[in-house]
Amino acid sequence: MRSKTIKRIAAATLAVATMIGVAACGGSNGSNGTEAASTSNQILYGGDAGSPTFVRNFNPFSSSRRQGINFMFEPLQVVNAIDGKATPFLATGGKIIDPQTIEYTIREGVKWSDGEDFTADDVVFTFNLVKENPALDTLGVWQHIDTIESTDSTVTFHLKEADIPAETIINQQLIVPEHIWKDVDDPVKWTNEDPVGTGPYVIDTFGPNQYTLKKNENYWQKDKVAVEKIVAPASNKQLDIVNKGYDWAYSFITDVDKTWVGANKQHNHYWFPPGGTVSLYPNLTKKPFDDVNFRKGLSYAINRDKIAKDAELGYVDGASQAGLLLPNWEDWVNEDIPNQGKVEQDTDKALEYFDKAGYTQKDGKLVDASGKQLELNITVPNGYTDWLRGMQSVQSQLGKLGITVKLTQPQPAAYTQAQNNGDFDLIVSSFGGTGSLYQDFNNLLNSEFATPVGTSTSANFERYKSDEADQLLAQLRAAADEDEQKEIVDQLQQIVYDEVPVVTMFYGGLWGLYSDKNFTGWPSEDNPYAPPTTWNSSMLLVVTNLKKAN
Numbered sequence: 001m002r003s004k005t006i007k008r009i010a011a012a013t014l015a016v017a018t019m020i021g022v023a024a025c026g027g028s029n030g031s032n033g034t035e036a037a038s039t040s041n042q043i044l045y046g047g048d049a050g051s052p053t054f055v056r057n058f059n060p061f062s063s064s065r066r067q068g069i070n071f072m073f074e075p076l077q078v079v080n081a082i083d084g085k086a087t088p089f090l091a092t093g094g095k096i097i098d099p100q101t102i103e104y105t106i107r108e109g110v111k112w113s114d115g116e117d118f119t120a121d122d123v124v125f126t127f128n129l130v131k132e133n134p135a136l137d138t139l140g141v142w143q144h145i146d147t148i149e150s151t152d153s154t155v156t157f158h159l160k161e162a163d164i165p166a167e168t169i170i171n172q173q174l175i176v177p178e179h180i181w182k183d184v185d186d187p188v189k190w191t192n193e194d195p196v197g198t199g200p201y202v203i204d205t206f207g208p209n210q211y212t213l214k215k216n217e218n219y220w221q222k223d224k225v226a227v228e229k230i231v232a233p234a235s236n237k238q239l240d241i242v243n244k245g246y247d248w249a250y251s252f253i254t255d256v257d258k259t260w261v262g263a264n265k266q267h268n269h270y271w272f273p274p275g276g277t278v279s280l281y282p283n284l285t286k287k288p289f290d291d292v293n294f295r296k297g298l299s300y301a302i303n304r305d306k307i308a309k310d311a312e313l314g315y316v317d318g319a320s321q322a323g324l325l326l327p328n329w330e331d332w333v334n335e336d337i338p339n340q341g342k343v344e345q346d347t348d349k350a351l352e353y354f355d356k357a358g359y360t361q362k363d364g365k366l367v368d369a370s371g372k373q374l375e376l377n378i379t380v381p382n383g384y385t386d387w388l389r390g391m392q393s394v395q396s397q398l399g400k401l402g403i404t405v406k407l408t409q410p411q412p413a414a415y416t417q418a419q420n421n422g423d424f425d426l427i428v429s430s431f432g433g434t435g436s437l438y439q440d441f442n443n444l445l446n447s448e449f450a451t452p453v454g455t456s457t458s459a460n461f462e463r464y465k466s467d468e469a470d471q472l473l474a475q476l477r478a479a480a481d482e483d484e485q486k487e488i489v490d491q492l493q494q495i496v497y498d499e500v501p502v503v504t505m506f507y508g509g510l511w512g513l514y515s516d517k518n519f520t521g522w523p524s525e526d527n528p529y530a531p532p533t534t535w536n537s538s539m540l541l542v543v544t545n546l547k548k549a550n
Contacts, residue, residue, distance in 0.1 A: 040518050040548075042212075042229035046241050046249030047534025050234030053208035058195040060174045061136040061187070068232060069174070070539045071213055072113070072197035076104055076123070077171040078537045081435035082273060082328055082528045086168070087541060090118070090175055090198060091155075099162035099478050102170060106153045110220040112177045114196045120150040125178035135188045139169055162478035165438040172537065200225045200543055209234045224544040227519060241513065248522075248542075249513045250534040252386065254313065260513055267517035271524045271532050272315045274325050274507035276433035278387065280378070280394070280426050281419075281462045281502050285453050288357055289425070295500035297353035302397050303345040308506035311390030318342065319504040323441060323496035325432045326507075332437065332486060334493040341497055347401060354401075365402040375404040379427040381415035387428050390505060419461050422453035429461055430508055437485075438476050441492045445469040445501065464501040519546040 048054075048067040060069045076091035086094070091104040110118040127148050130137040144166035147158045159166050177196050184190050194203065200222065201213035213230040215222065233240070241249045242263045253259050261268045280298065282289035289295065304318025320326055322334060322341025333340050351361060359366050365373045376398065380391045388409070395405040410418060418424050432440040442459070443449070447470050449460035457463075469492065476488045496502075512532020514522040523530040523542060530541035 041227070042231055043227050043247035043519065043546075044245060045230050045232050045534070046236035046246050046251065046513075047539075048232045048234070049236055050209070052234065054206070054211060054234045055191075056193045056206055056211075057191040058203070059187075059190055059192040060176065060195075061130070061138060062191070063138075066211070066232075067535050068201070068203075068211065068213055068230070069195065069197075070199075070535065070537055071201040071230060071543065072195050072199040072203075072216075073174040073176065074198050074540060075172050075174050075537050078540050079168055079171055079435055080529060080538065080541065081275075081433060081531050081533075084168075084435040086171055089540065090123070094167055094171065096164065096167060096480060097156075099164055099480055100159045102157045102159070102167050104155045104157075106150075106155055107220070108153060110198055111218045112179075112196050112198055113202045113216050113218055114177075115218060116177065116179055116196075118175075118177070118198050120153055120155050122178050123155050123175055124148055124150045125182070126173065126175045129176070129181060129187060130173070133187055139172055141169055141173055144169060164480055165436055165442075165477060168436055168439075174537070199540065201230060204229065221544060226546050226548045227543055230543075245515070245517075246513070247515045247518060248534065250511055250532065251513060252312075252509070252511045253513070256315075256513075264515065264517065267515045269514055269516065269522070269524070271512045271514075271522075272509035273512075273525070273528065273531065274316060274328065274433070275510035275531070276430040276508045277319045277323070277325060277504050278311075278390070278428065278430045278506050278508045279319070279502040279504045281424075281429050282426050283422055283424055283453070284463050284465075284501070285422065286425060288359075291357045292499055293353045294357035294359075295503065297350045297357060297359070298398075298503050299343050299500050300346045300350035300353060301401055301403075302394055302503070302505065304343070304505055306345075306397070307390045307393045310393040311386045311506060312509060313386075316507045316509045319506050321497050321500065321504050322493040323432070323444060323504075324437075324493065325440070329437065332489055334490040334497075336490070337493060337497050341493065345397075350401065361402055367402075373402065373404055375406065377406045377408055377425045379408045379410065379415065379418060379424045381412045381428075382409040383412065384428075391428060394505075417456075420456040420458070422451075422457075422461065422463060427461065429502075431459075431502070433508075437489055438473070441469075441476070441489070441496075442473050445492070445495070446473055462501055464499075466495065466499070469495050516549060518549050520549050521546045 057065050058069050059065055060073045074089045077086040077088050079086050090107055092107050093105060095103045097103050106120040112118055131142050144159055144163050145157055146160045149156050157170055180196050200216055200219045202216045204212040204214035210233045215225055215228050238251055238253055241251055242259055256270050284290050308316050308318045320341035321343045322337050359368055359374055367373050378391055380387050391407055398405050419427055419429055431444045434440055445464055446460055447465040449457045450463040450465050451457045472488050472491050479485045510532050523532055530538040
């Protein structure tokens with residue numbers, strides 16, 4: 001496991017607000033229109049969305065912040081979720097002194113966008129700010145930190161316990177300027193309309209339908225920034241992305257080769273790497289899902305490749321049942337598990353395991369001992385058309401074994417509540433893709449998250465409990481040696497493969513679209529230095545790697 005791993009991924013609920021009036025920044029008038037097309041010195045960016053219009057909120061801690069903050073504020077290190085590699089930004093690097101102590105050397109010569117010097121004091125201030133205002137601690141850094149101290153350009157974090165993966169969570173914290181934020185009365189509610197950051201861009205213009213960012217002339221590595229301006233429209237409909245010549249967007253587009261690539265075959269490209277493992281989560285507090293034989297029956301009953309093709313139109317692969325996101329973690333595959341953990345459909349084995357769980361075929365139906373046909377209820381969020389297609393494929397496949405499948409489609413908010421509270425029989429959800437094997441397995445298996453049904457949890461939605469898994473996770477958390485980490489990860493894979501806490505189905509894609517008409521150097525399968533996401537600090541890796549097209 002790489003010790004430089006990525007933070008836990010948590011869904012944020014966007015606040016819906018009404019735009020009353022917004023003053024333009026820097027004396028410029030905000031644009032109310034949308035750029036018709038990109039131009040050679042700027043990129044048209046489809047990574048922020050209005051509700052339906054923009055509210056001027058650049059508080060990097062706010063759930064309703066503009067995504068432009070990721071171009072203006074920087075963390076200590078940016079982690080690539082594809083391979084777990086950390087790239088130094090405001091720190092020149094992090095060093096694990098021991099499993100309970102992490103030391104960062106803070107970069108010198110960095111200035112805030114208003115010209116003030118950035119120092120280690122800003123780092124300490126930021127972490128103390130989120131400690132004093134828990135609503136700002138969106139990463140949960142103080143769940144790991146005991147104390148923090150600085151000496152000259154060194155900042156040292158003392159952790160509550162041996163906690164190697166904490167480095168990644170600390171890495172991700174965006175740093176804010178003490179000289180600005182120390183005078184803010186309510187940092188939770190503050191919208192920070194004129195943000196001061198260390199990042200490559202600053203506000204240029206702002207309007208309810210579009211805002212623009214311009215290059216920060218004080219940026220510490222401005223020579224690496226080729227894009228002069230970023231244009232962010234509030235509306236990023238698929239037709240707009242295709243027809244208005246976007247440079248960078250994130251969107252699942254049907255028949256992407258015909259629609260997106262076909263619009264400009266010379267310059268339009270896409271990259272859809274795996275971003276998580278979409279799975280059937282059984283409620284393990286209910287029968288028959290508490291029986292591992294029943295779960296194995298489900299695992300052998302489905303054709304993962306068929307589900308993947310039906311759900312995501314051939315863009316992704318069927319998933320391993322061992323819990324690894326592949327091919328990202330191929331070097332960590334447990335070689336004792338056959339076929340990299342990929343379970344092939346086998347109806348005979350499925351019926352064998354269902355029989356062990358008390359279900360047999362009779363007159364084309366799978367029935368229990370009383371003769372009642374097995375009926376499953378799968379919850380899938382409304383509007384997730386790809387997941388729905390996948391579940392319709394599952395419905396058809398299980399139907400051939402004599403199982404009746406009902407699909408329930410609550411609205412996303414109700415779906416999330418049902419998932420978190422355990423109010424389901426089977427629910428479609430996803431795990432992994434954090435860039436950290438510890439986080440991936442911890443979120444899936446740690447019994448700390450297995451709260452009673454009816455109470456909310458943020459992970460382990462299936463409510464899996466295993467003393468063995470908990471002990472292995474604790475060992476992995478404290479392990480600094482990679483060989484030791486691999487031994488532990490092998491055992492965790494075996495648990496997921498044998499115990500089937502969730503039935504994996506397919507890898508959910510990261511739907512990255514880009515054009516190299518104006519700029520080259522975008523992340524791709526051949527150059528996976530960053531994921532193609534448009535909402536986190538990995539965007540800093542992108543804009544410091546792009547080069548002007550010839």
